[in-house]
Amino acid sequence: MSLIENEKAHPKPDILVPLAKRLRSSVKDLLGVIDQDDLRRADFLIDKIRSSLVYERYQEAKAFLKDLREFSGKTPDQRVHIKTDLIEINFLIHFAEKEKYHDKLAAFEQRWGNPEEDTNLLVWYLRMKGNIHFLEDMYDQALLCYKQAEKLFPQVTDDIEKAYIYGNLGKTHLFLSDPALGILYTEKAINIMLKKDRWLEVCSMFNILGACHTNKGNFQDAIECFERVLRIADQFKFSKILISRTYHELGVCYLRLEDCKQAIHYLNQSLEVVSPDHLPAWEEGFVHQILCRTYLKTGELDQAQHHIEKALPLLESRERLKSECLIFLGQIHYHRGNYKEFTRCYREAIQSFLRLGAPENAARASHTLGKHYIQSGDTDEGVRYLLLAVDHYHQLLPSINFEVHLPERNLSR
Structure with missing residues (x-):
């Protein structure tokens, strides 16, 4: 023995x-000998689950996941067990089942640690961790996971996994107000997906690329991206959810162009093209948030309030978006002269932005609130919030010419 x-x-x-x-x-x-046919069968089922999730064929995805679990129980191959656990985490993230995916990830890490023996699996694990952070609006932590995965690319043989990481990096940089890097990474993802004929993923990436161009002010480039998505989607008869997201982004683009009529048209199309029960609650809430912003620009306060009141309960699971809604609700109160409610909304939003580690949002909201207090004659509160704004603007654009902090004074002189 x-x-x-x-x-x-x-x-x-x-x-x-x-x-x-x-x-x-x-x-x-008993010998741990793995039949290559068994390995191919596992990879086949995993690919089917991924595709079913991408195409929103959820019952089909559940059936394939059940088959994979049964197959995994019959093979001693550790790689199959790790992949099964990872695709289960992926599945739970897709449906935003927060408690379940946290429990599953904790069980995975206790069982496997970091699966460093196989770089492809390690990158997949890092992507899942990043996706959880992203889903919970912790973009800086998500970025760290994706960048850690990117460093391993020289040893990665799975090009699709690389494309997913590049796409996630693009989306994260977009949400971190760095659209130039968002464009760079998203274009890398698109190039890989085009070579693999992954057309639905290509369209999803073009939506991210278009959003990056919108944020950078390249509005014609953005519109071309979204129109290309609509042409491809019509040819392949993709899910209505993809088209809904494209109309949403077109609405945001026209809002930035200050063409409110077109913005309202596309945002309403985003909701109309799918039945509400098919669109994730937070996405429906996000569309209502953008409609509120648009009606604020046109001065239609009743319409703006109608949409923000619809958005708030739908965004319970997305703290950052919900906090942005509080900003727009505060603006509605300000326009109506209800300054007490305006300050309450802004204070609550600022606390949330600070908790989430969102310096740009915290800086902008504090700047606005500080100016309001100064104009209202409350200098102490005004200065407090303006200093808070300065502190968080400094995090975005730190000084490189000289130090901000002075040395300790020598009181003996």
Whole structure:
């Protein structure tokens, strides 16, 4: 037994055959020999689950996941077990089941740690961690996970996994107000997906690319991206949810162009093209938030309030977006002269932005609130919020010419 345990000897067939029979197993299983057909079967099922999730065929995805679990229970291959756990985490993230995906990730890390033996699996694990942070509006932490995965690319053989990471990097940089880097990474993702004929993923990436161009002020480039998505989607008959997201982004683009009529048209199309029960609650809420912003620009306060009141309960799971809604609700109160409610909304939003580590949002909201207090004659509160704004603007654009902090004064002089 000692020799076998130390791999200095191997049991003979006259021992293995009856042992396998008694254990209701096989000699291959006892030896840890993996049938390549079994590995191909596992990868086939994983790809089917991924595709079903991308195409919003959720019942189909559940059926394939059930098949994979059953298959995983019959093979001793550790890689299959790790992949099964990762695709389950992926599945739970897709449906934003927060408690379940946190529990599953914790169980995964306790069981496997970091799967460093296989770089492709390690990158997939890092992407799942990043996706959880992203889903919970912690973009800086998400970025760290994706960048850690990117460093491993020289050893990664799965090009689709690379494309997912590039796409996620693009989206994260967009949300961190760095659209130039968002464009760079999203274009890398698109190039890979085009070579692999992954057209739905290509369209999703073009939506991100268009949003980056919108944020950078390249409005014609943005519109071309969205129109290209609509042409491809019409040819392949993709899910209505993809088209809804494209109309949403077109609405945001026209809002930035200050063409409120077109913005309202496309944002309403975003809601009309899908039935509400097919669109994730937070996405529907996000569209209502943008409609509120648009009606604020046109001065239609009743319409703006109608949409923000619809948005707030739909965005319960997305704290950053909900906090942005409080800003727009505060602006509605300000326009109506209800300054007490205006300050309450802004204070609550600022606390949320600080908790989330969102310096730009915290700086802008504090700047506005500080100016209001100064104009209202409350200098102490005004200065407090303006200093808070300065502190967070400094995090965005730190000084490189000289130090901000002065040395300790020598009081003995």
